[in-house]
Amino acid sequence: MAKKLTVSASPHVRSNETTTGIMLDVIIALVPALVMSVVYFGLRALLLTAVTVCSAVLAEYVSRKVMKRSGTLGDLSAVVTGIILAFNLPSTLPFWMAAIGSVVAIVVVKQMFGGIGQNFVNPAMTARIILMVSFPTAMAQWVAPFTNSWDAVTTATPMATLASVQGGDVSAVASELPSLAEMLLGRHGGSMGEVCSIALICGGIYLILRKVISPVIPLTFIGTVAVCMLVAGGGNLEFVAYQLLGGGLMLGAFFMATDYATSPINTKGKIVFGIGCGLITSVIRIFGALPEGVSFSIILMNILVPHIENMTRPKPFGAVKEKKEKKEAKA
Amino acid sequence: MSKKAPGVLTAVRRGRGGVSVSHNKNTAEMPVERMPVPSKVVLPMQQHIGAPCSPIVKVGDIVGVGQKIGDTDKFVSAPIHSSVSGTVVAVGDVKLANGVITKGVTIESDGEMRLYEGIRPPVVTNKAELCAAVRESGLVGLGGAGFPTHVKLNIPEDKEIDTLIINAAECEPYITVDYRECVENAENVLKGVEILKKILGFKQVIIAIEDNKPKVFEIMKEIADRDNDKDDAIKLMTLRSRYPQGAEKMMVLSATGRKVPPGKLPSDVGCVVMNVASTAFIARYLETGKPLVSRSVTVDGGAIKEPKNLRVPIGTNIQDIIDFCGGFSSEPRKLISGGPMMGLAICSTDAPICKQNNAILAFDDRKDLIKKERDCIRCGRCVDVCPMSLMPTLIERYARVKDAQKLQDVNVMVCMECGSCAYSCPSGRPLVQYMRLAKQVLREESGK
Numbered sequence: 001m002a003k004k005l006t007v008s009a010s011p012h013v014r015s016n017e018t019t020t021g022i023m024l025d026v027i028i029a030l031v032p033a034l035v036m037s038v039v040y041f042g043l044r045a046l047l048l049t050a051v052t053v054c055s056a057v058l059a060e061y062v063s064r065k066v067m068k069r070s071g072t073l074g075d076l077s078a079v080v081t082g083i084i085l086a087f088n089l090p091s092t093l094p095f096w097m098a099a100i101g102s103v104v105a106i107v108v109v110k111q112m113f114g115g116i117g118q119n120f121v122n123p124a125m126t127a128r129i130i131l132m133v134s135f136p137t138a139m140a141q142w143v144a145p146f147t148n149s150w151d152a153v154t155t156a157t158p159m160a161t162l163a164s165v166q167g168g169d170v171s172a173v174a175s176e177l178p179s180l181a182e183m184l185l186g187r188h189g190g191s192m193g194e195v196c197s198i199a200l201i202c203g204g205i206y207l208i209l210r211k212v213i214s215p216v217i218p219l220t221f222i223g224t225v226a227v228c229m230l231v232a233g234g235g236n237l238e239f240v241a242y243q244l245l246g247g248g249l250m251l252g253a254f255f256m257a258t259d260y261a262t263s264p265i266n267t268k269g270k271i272v273f274g275i276g277c278g279l280i281t282s283v284i285r286i287f288g289a290l291p292e293g294v295s296f297s298i299i300l301m302n303i304l305v306p307h308i309e310n311m312t313r314p315k316p317f318g319a320v321k322e323k324k325e326k327k328e329a330k331a
Numbered sequence: 332m333s334k335k336a337p338g339v340l341t342a343v344r345r346g347r348g349g350v351s352v353s354h355n356k357n358t359a360e361m362p363v364e365r366m367p368v369p370s371k372v373v374l375p376m377q378q379h380i381g382a383p384c385s386p387i388v389k390v391g392d393i394v395g396v397g398q399k400i401g402d403t404d405k406f407v408s409a410p411i412h413s414s415v416s417g418t419v420v421a422v423g424d425v426k427l428a429n430g431v432i433t434k435g436v437t438i439e440s441d442g443e444m445r446l447y448e449g450i451r452p453p454v455v456t457n458k459a460e461l462c463a464a465v466r467e468s469g470l471v472g473l474g475g476a477g478f479p480t481h482v483k484l485n486i487p488e489d490k491e492i493d494t495l496i497i498n499a500a501e502c503e504p505y506i507t508v509d510y511r512e513c514v515e516n517a518e519n520v521l522k523g524v525e526i527l528k529k530i531l532g533f534k535q536v537i538i539a540i541e542d543n544k545p546k547v548f549e550i551m552k553e554i555a556d557r558d559n560d561k562d563d564a565i566k567l568m569t570l571r572s573r574y575p576q577g578a579e580k581m582m583v584l585s586a587t588g589r590k591v592p593p594g595k596l597p598s599d600v601g602c603v604v605m606n607v608a609s610t611a612f613i614a615r616y617l618e619t620g621k622p623l624v625s626r627s628v629t630v631d632g633g634a635i636k637e638p639k640n641l642r643v644p645i646g647t648n649i650q651d652i653i654d655f656c657g658g659f660s661s662e663p664r665k666l667i668s669g670g671p672m673m674g675l676a677i678c679s680t681d682a683p684i685c686k687q688n689n690a691i692l693a694f695d696d697r698k699d700l701i702k703k704e705r706d707c708i709r710c711g712r713c714v715d716v717c718p719m720s721l722m723p724t725l726i727e728r729y730a731r732v733k734d735a736q737k738l739q740d741v742n743v744m745v746c747m748e749c750g751s752c753a754y755s756c757p758s759g760r761p762l763v764q765y766m767r768l769a770k771q772v773l774r775e776e777s778g779k
Contacts, residue, residue: 006664007678009764011750012671012694013352013504014702017757022710075705117708214711265711265724309725316745317580317719318590 019116023076025212029203030083030255036186036196040145041091045192051095053082055102063111077116081105085124087193087251088295089131092141100134101127117261121302125256125295132295142189155189158246159291168233170242180238183245194251197244204254213258216270217277221253224278232286243285252277252294262302268312269305276301276308339552340537340566343588348718349573349581350751352672354543355504355631363511363627363640366655368442372414372646373425373683374400375435379471380478381407386436392419395447397622399469400436409479409686410469413438414624414644416445428649428668428682429675435683438646452620458484461530468616469623469686474498474509474577474606475669477687480613483603484531492601495533496586497524499540499547499607500570500577503670506690508627511640512608513540513547521554523610524565526617531603536565537586538607541572574672575749579604581718593745623686630656632692634663643684649691650680661695672750702759713752713762719745723752723762730769735776743769 037045060078064071072078085101105123113119132139144155161176170177178188186196194200207213226240233239243249248256257263257277264273277297284293301308377383382405388394394413401411417440425435453464466481486492497520501509513520524536538555540547548567555565570576570585580591582604589600597604612623624645631638636657643652649668653659667674668688684691713723722741729737746766753762 005666005676005678007676008665009753009761009767010671010673010675010748011754011763012665012667012674012676012692013754014759015350015755015757017712017755018702018759019705019708019757022708022757072705075708077708115706117706214715260709260711265709265714266722309722313722313741314714314720316593316721316742318592318595319742 019075019077022212023080025207025210026080026255027076027083029206029212030080030087030193032199032202033087033193033196033251034083036199037087037091037192040186040195041143041192045086045091048089048091048093048095048098048192049083049086051098052086052089052102053079055099056082056085056106059103059106060111063107064115067111069115072115075116078106081110081123084193084251084255085127087255088124088128088191088248090139090141090143091192092143093131093135093138097131097135097138101131104130119261120305121299122256122259122262125252125298125302129295129299144189145187145195157189157291158183158242159190159285162239162242162246163285163291165239168229168236168239170236170238177242180241180245183242188246190246191248191251194248197250200250200254204250207254207258213254214267214270216267217258217263217274218253220271220274221257221277221281222249224275225249225282228278228282228286232282247285247292248294249281252281252298256294257298257301262298262305264305264309264312266309266312266314268314269308272308272312273301273305276304340568340586342539342568342570342585348716348720348751349575350716350754352504352574352754354572356507356510356543357505358507358629358631358638358640359510361507361511361638361640363508363515363642366641366643366647366652368415368440368444369644369647369651370442371417371420371437371439371648372644373435373437373648374411374414374646375425375427375433375683375685376401376411377433378411378477378645378685378687379409380476381405381409381482383434384408384411386422386434388419388422388436390419390422393417394419394438395445397450397620397624398447399467399622400438407479407482409466409471409481410622411436412469412622412624413447414646415440416443416447417441426679426682427685428677428679428688430678446621450620450622452618453616455526455530455617458530461526464617465613467622468612470609470612470616471623471686472606473608473612473626473687473689475503475673475687475689477685480605480609483605484527486531486598486603490598490601492531492598492603493534494587494602495524495527495531495536496582496597496602496604497536497538497607497610498577498579498582498604499538499544500582501544502541502572502574502577503672503674503690504574505631505692506629506670508629508640508689509607510544510547511627512611513544514550516611517547517550517554519611519614520607521551521565523612523614526614527603527605527610528564533603534564537568538565539568539570539582539586541576542569543572575718575747575751578718578747578749580747593742626684626686626688628652628684628688629690630692631690632667632694634659634661634693634695636660645686646683648680649677649682649684652684652691653680653693659693663693663695665694667692667694672754673748702756704760705758707758707760710757712755712757716751716755718749718751719747721746723766724760726769727760727762727765730765730772733772735772738769738773744773746770
């Protein structure tokens with residue numbers, strides 16, 4: 001035999017799923033929301049996305065080079081981080097600030113902790129929070145859809161309006177709020193990628209159907225917020241609907257809380273994680289000084305992931321039964 | 332199953348775990364051909380799990396087919412018999428397909444296949460006699476693990492067993508020898524079932540077949556209905572074709588709904604699982620007294636010119652077998668002894684076929700599916716597919732730093748190395764390799 005035989009550990013066949021394929025699916029799932037943000041906020045939304053993506057990719061390339069590690073641009077994860085970061089920014093944000101966000105996300109949060117899969121908090125979410133505390137004014141320049149993003153006619157987000165509502169009585173502020181249909185379609189102020197709930201839901205369903213994400217976290221997250229808001233709003237369903245469609249809930253629940261690196265890998269852990277995210281979001285929205293709590297809830301739960309995983313570790317095959325039998329024997 | 336025929340059981344839904352691997356049962360409709368007598372056979376003294384045998388013949392001895400040439404007084408072991416008639420030409424070190432060097436006996440064949448004159452059908456009326464006879468036959472689990480069958484059948488008196496499960500799942504891709512056994516020797520399989528049922532006193536027998544083999548189901552059903560099964564204790568069951576359906580613990584769960592606890596055996600939950608070819612062999616052995624001297628092997632894979640199912644004498648050189656299949660159609664880059672999910676990559680064709688080898692697969696470059704290895708992205712696919720409910724990615728992390736305490740906590744010893752985790756890993760991580768490393772770390776730790 002001229003060539004040598006490969007000897008490696010079993011299995012000798014592998015599925016054709018790859019990291020790059022998974023990231024590509026996430027990018028595809030983000031496209032509808034990106035298109036809608038361009039529709040609402042104009043070409044500047046697209047340019048802002050281009051800036052975050054390019055700076056994220058560049059930051060990834062340079063940091064890997066400086067750390068003398070293998071190049072990882074091929075896995076497309078930096079592109080995903082860039083797009084998701086852009087989605088979390090107001091379309092009016094100066095480009096240089098957006099670029100700082102990308103560098104923070106990739107270099108500080110991701111690569112300094114070992115690269116893909118090793119970061120303990122969501123890079124895009126952390127970058128958004130850092131930008132929020134660094135540039136509070138610029139990060140709150142919400143423009144109304146269909147107005148020129150370059151001269152920023154600012155508007156209040158529905159979340160800010162809802163924060164003033166007492167006991168879920170939406171009718172008191174009805175004149176200041178967009179209709180529920182407009183909420184669903186995204187015709188209201190907010191971060192460029194979070195406004196169009198329906199596009200985000202479609203993207204999320206695509207990811208679930210492609211088995212890229214499990215539906216557990218989005219369902220428990222959104223479900224918990226719904227239950228909390230139902231209680232807080234005294235049973236007012238309209239109030240619940242506004243709460244679910246407003247703010248970054250859909251973007252957070254489908255695309256950010258499901259981030260592989262920063263969410264539990266076991267189903268039980270995912271349930272705990274989703275409920276935790278929902279509870280913290282609701283508490284911030286109802287009692288907090290901030291109108292919106294999705295980013296903080298996800299970051300806080302990210303930090304707890306190792307503990308959640310430890311506490312919810314699945315019992316190995318057959319072990320559960322053994323325990324039951326012991327209990328039965330005692331009884 | 333919409334219409335439930337008598338004698339047919341519905342499988343217990345197993346829930347999560349496992350992977351859908353493409354079946355590639357290319358050789359399913361190829362009858363088992365008898366391979367011509369090889370010019371020489373090499374018989375390693377260890378072709379089973381347990382203690383190795385010692386040679387009991389010396390150079391120059393004339394042996395017949397079925398003559399015992401290696402044995403030991405250890406319990407967990409199985410004797411080795413000559414698979415050809417001829418002259419012993421060497422007793423000493425031989426090299427196995429995986430590169431391991433072990434004791435072995437080389438016999439030059441005289442081409443006559445003269446049966447050893449000492450062969451007599453054993454008389455079996457009770458469990459002790461059955462176990463003794465099965466031990467003398469040299470039978471080991473023919474499904475691939477190679478566990479001595481007499482040990483499995485020798486169930487301690489304090490364990491209550493009620494169910495015999497005949498494993499005809501054959502969930503590994505490519506391999507079709509068990510399928511052929513069912514199609515060609517269904518009568519023998521059912522005879523074996525009858526014998527085991529009568530002597531070991533099983534209340535029910537479940538013949539479990541994956542749902543991609545409807546033909547086997549029909550054949551078995553016909554014979555079972557015809558004569559053997561008057562008290563309707565033999566049940567047929569179709570299982571979802573999902574790897575690793577044929578794994579013992581999965582099989583017990585699907586067939587009976589019982590879960591074998593970690594570190595325990597199927598007999599702890601009242602079950603015995605037998606491979607279908609092993610069962611048929613017992614029936615044949617009790618009739619003829621001819622020990623295990625040949626076995627069926629699937630020869631397939633992209634680099635084999637004419638894929639075949641073959642009946643080969645144990646100890647036949649792998650290269651001879653490949654040559655009989657027309658040789659290689661393209662440059663082979665990976666040779667596997669066994670199936671692609673759990674089989675062993677071998678480094679040379681100049682090695683003998685052993686009792687537990689159910690397939691020889693050869694792949695060329697295109698099929699050499701080593702995925703590019705990237706960092707773990709914690710996607711959790713390995714956790715979702717693990718049939719044993721383990722967390723392979725965590726085990727990998729602890730194995731890399733050799734943290735014995737943590738490895739104990741994550742129950743790595745429960746792993747059966749089915750390969751579902753590594754198969755589904757999008758980052759192409761060699762998880763099974765890490766599972767083995769982890770077990771080694773624990774073994775060393777407990778040895779201290």
